[in-house]
Amino acid sequence: MRQLTFIEPGKLEWWDVPAxxxxxxxxxxxxxLAVARCDLDYATVxxxxxxxxxxxxxxxxxxxxxxxxxxxxxxxxxxxxxVPFQISCGTCDHCRQxxxxxxxxVTRGAVYGMKPICGEExxxxxxxxxxxxxxDHMLVPLPNNVRPEVLxxxxxxxxxxxxxxxxxMEKYENPTVLVVGSGRGIGLYAVQVAFAHGxxxxxxxxxxxxxxxxxxxxxxGAEVQLVPSAADLKSLGSxxxxxxxxxxxxxxxxxxxxxxxxxxxxxNSVPFDxxxxxxxxxxxxxxxxxxxxxxxxxxxxxxxxxxxxRGHFHPEQVTTREAAFSEAxxxxxxxxxxxxxxxxxx
Numbered sequence: 169m170r171q172l173t174f175i176e177p178g179k180l181e182w183w184d185v186p187a188x189x190x191x192x193x194x195x196x197x198x199x200x201l202a203v204a205r206c207d208l209d210y211a212t213v214x215x216x217x218x219x220x221x222x223x224x225x226x227x228x229x230x231x232x233x234x235x236x237x238x239x240x241x242x243x244x245x246x247x248x249x250x251v252p253f254q255i256s257c258g259t260c261d262h263c264r265q266x267x268x269x270x271x272x273x274v275t276r277g278a279v280y281g282m283k284p285i286c287g288e289e290x291x292x293x294x295x296x297x298x299x300x301x302x303x304d305h306m307l308v309p310l311p312n313n314v315r316p317e318v319l320x321x322x323x324x325x326x327x328x329x330x331x332x333x334x335x336x337m338e339k340y341e342n343p344t345v346l347v348v349g350s351g352r353g354i355g356l357y358a359v360q361v362a363f364a365h366g367x368x369x370x371x372x373x374x375x376x377x378x379x380x381x382x383x384x385x386x387x388x389g390a391e392v393q394l395v396p397s398a399a400d401l402k403s404l405g406s407x408x409x410x411x412x413x414x415x416x417x418x419x420x421x422x423x424x425x426x427x428x429x430x431x432x433x434x435x436n437s438v439p440f441d442x443x444x445x446x447x448x449x450x451x452x453x454x455x456x457x458x459x460x461x462x463x464x465x466x467x468x469x470x471x472x473x474x475x476x477x478r479g480h481f482h483p484e485q486v487t488t489r490e491a492a493f494s495e496a497x498x499x500x501x502x503x504x505x506x507x508x509x510x511x512x513x514x
Contacts (some may be wrong), residue, residue, distance in 0.1 A: 170513070172294035172496055174225045177215030180497040183222075188291060188299030193239030198251055200239050203227035203493070204321035205507040206253075207352040208282070208438065211415070213500045217438075220284040224292030226496075226509075227253035228324045229280030230316035231298065233307070242304040246448070248316060248349060249307040250473070251300060252323040252466040253280050255290060258305025268466035270482035276302075286354050289447035294496050296513060308469045313406040317508045318484045321353070322472055323465035325506075326483050329357030330472055331463055332411040332434040334365050338406070339432070344405040347390075348398075348414045349424045351381040353506035354436060356486045357412040359390050360410075364481040373404055375419045380488060381505045398422040414438055417444060434459040435460040 169187040203226045211217030212426035217278050227244035229251040233243050243249060255278040263271050271278070275285035281293055291298055300306050310319060320324070337343050344351055347364040349355025351374055355485055362370045371393060372385035378394040386392045395401055398418035412420045412435035424447060425434040433434055433456055451458065475481060488504030492512035499507060 169290060169296035172225045174221045174223055176221050177213060180225060180500060186256035187297050190235060190237045195237040196233055196240055196300045196303055197235040198231040198298045198300050198353050199234050200229045200231040200293050200298060200389040201511050202230050202316035202320040203509045207354050218282060218284045223283035223289060225281050226292045226294030227279060229320040230310055230320045236303060240303045243307050244429060248310040250310055250319055250340045250469060251298060252306055254465050256466055257302045266464055266467040269462040269464050299397055308473060314477055317490060317510060319476060320508055323469055325354050325451060326357050327465050327468045328463040329354045330361050331468060332358055332436060333361045333409060336409050336432045343408045344369040346404055346410040347372045348412050348419045350413060350415045351379045351505060353486050356381055356384055356505055358386050358411045359385050360481040361382060363389055365383040371404060372434050375414045375416045391447050407431060430455040432457045
């Protein structure tokens with residue numbers, strides 16, 4: 169079967185690889201219908217993300233079940249589903265507590281499309297077929313009124329944005345939200361979620377030269393501010409909730425400095441060099457709660473799917489381009505905030 173393979177920054181190739189097979193009674197085989205480009209995918213292709221090719225590429229996916237093992241009862245061939253990008257069993261101690269980013273049954277960090285994270289190849293979403301273990305737990309039904317393209321990124325970028333804002337909103341009266349972004353999708357999803365959950369004010373600040381994401385955030389109703397250099401700015405104000413999606417050390421520190429007393433700051437940026445100095449004295453004095461972790465994608469998906477199905481927010485408004493699977497190798501470095509690839513293979 170065809171599989172998009174990351175070779176090195178700027179180089180993706182279509183490889184012919186063996187098609188996955190049912191190996192356990194709890195397995196399913198899924199045909200991807202829509203695959204969203206993760207913000208980390210873009211960084212990887214540009215040379216600032218994951219290294220160490222070759223590996224199967226793509227991990228944000230909605231698809232159709234084509235085959236199930238004899239022990240699978242929750243889905244059947246023909247069902248449309250969202251495939252969590254993190255692999256988890258649903259029954260271990262961690263999974264039962266909702267820690268599906270650290271399942272104890274599988275290889276630590278097991279994910280689709282990002283072999284360098286866990287050291288083991290599980291295949292990628294930009295392929296003709298995907299092997300899904302623990303299908304009764306893993307596969308989340310896609311509502312009939314939601315296109316696969318809308319929630320292809322549900323288990324990663326959309327969930328990653330949702331968890332930075334939604335769980336913290338009820339802590340504050342008339343909550344204010346700051347999103348420090350980099351022009352990619354996660355920051356814009358966070359803006360949407362903030363408004364959907366009743367934020368009284370949302371500021372989207374973008375680090376760098378600025379681009380399409382600033383315009384999109386403004387159209388969503390946010391205040392916007394271009395920040396050419398975060399190191400040159402002491403603060404953006406005082407916010408109950410601050411989100412760092414900047415991918416920039418100075419952007420992270422600016423988000424922390426802009427978090428108000430007893431506020432909550434979450435960073436879903438990935439500091440690959442681990443060089444992240446924290447202003448601990450100021451954080452202690454102000455009583456700031458700081459959160460960072462890999463997203464609990466599978467655990468959050470049902471609530472996110474319900475909110476999207478009910479029209480509480482619209483992830484498709486963040487999508488700047490829909491392209492065919494056959495265009496993926498060439499289109500992956502498109503500078504737009506979010507690309508979704510649709511299956512044009514017969």
